[in-house]
Amino acid sequence: MVLPRIGHGYDVHRLEAGTGVTLGGVWIDCPYRVIAHSDGDALIHALCDALLGAIAGGDIGHLFPDTDPSYAGIDSRQLLRQVMLRVDGAGYRVGNVDCTVIAQAPRLAPHVGLMRERLAADLGVAPSDVNVKATTPERLDAFGRMEGLAAHAVALLVAKTP
Ligand code: MG
Numbered sequence: 001m002v003l004p005r006i007g008h009g010y011d012v013h014r015l016e017a018g019t020g021v022t023l024g025g026v027w028i029d030c031p032y033r034v035i036a037h038s039d040g041d042a043l044i045h046a047l048c049d050a051l052l053g054a055i056a057g058g059d060i061g062h063l064f065p066d067t068d069p070s071y072a073g074i075d076s077r078q079l080l081r082q083v084m085l086r087v088d089g090a091g092y093r094v095g096n097v098d099c100t101v102i103a104q105a106p107r108l109a110p111h112v113g114l115m116r117e118r119l120a121a122d123l124g125v126a127p128s129d130v131n132v133k134a135t136t137p138e139r140l141d142a143f144g145r146m147e148g149l150a151a152h153a154v155a156l157l158v159a160k161t162p
Contacts, residue, residue, distance in 0.1 A: 002159040004095060007053025011045035012150040021149075023101060023108065024115030024132055025077045025122070030106035032146065037066035041076035042151040043101055043132070047119065048076075048083045050097065050155035055090040057083075080122045092157040096129040103149035108134035 015021075018033020024043045034040030048060045057063075064071050064079055071079075087094070097119070101108055108115075112134070116127040123130065137143040143150060 004159075005054040005092065005157045007050040007055070007155050007157070009046040009049025009051075009053060009153045009155075010150070011042040011049065012148055013040050013042045014148045015146055021106070022076070023149075023151075024099070024111070025075075025080075025118035026111045026114050028106050028108070028111055032105070034149075038064075038071055038074045038079070039076050042149055043099055043115070043153070044076040044080050044119075046151040046153040047097060047099060047155065048080055050153040051083050051087055051094075051157070054155050054157045055087055055092060057086055057090070077118065077122055080119075084123060087157060088160075091160055093160050094123045094125050094129065095156040095158045096125070096131070097123065097153060097155045098131045098133070099151060099153040100133045100135060101149065101151045102135055102137055102143055104136050104139060104144050104146050108132075 014035040015032045020029045021034050022039045022041045112132045115132045116130045120127040120130045142148055
């Protein structure tokens with residue numbers, strides 16, 4: 001029996017005044033924007049690193065360097081799909097994933113359903129295999145002051161042919 005494989009990812013981005021952020025592939029109107037080379041989707045970046053971690057495939061900073069102009073402003077769902085090609089190439093598929101966003105604002109609850117649908121489409125699973133949670137930092141530290149937001153993700157992969 002081939003053992004399942006697990007990976008963890010973490011990402012953080014700085015925030016500044018703006019008109020909205022993209023998280024989990026969903027645009028959210030709010031008075032902030034993420035400072036990033038890509039679209040700054042910290043949730044997807046953490047998820048990519050969890051998937052890469054599970055196949056011992058390095059990290060997205062190595063795969064998609066922020067010094068490469070072709071990744072400027074890129075939709076992070078494109079990065080996620082490229083990471084999934086590597087998961088597939090390694091002989092695995094997603095069992096389930098669990099993600100947590102740490103942000104004082106915006107409120108994510110109204111957007112979680114659409115995030116799960118979009119992530120599930122990119123991961124090749126059902127929305128019931130994708131969980132997205134949000135927690136606030138209780139106004140503590142830099143995250144509580146809205147200087148940034150962070151995301152964690154864990155991914156369980158199972159072999160395509162047992
Ligand atoms: Mg990032």
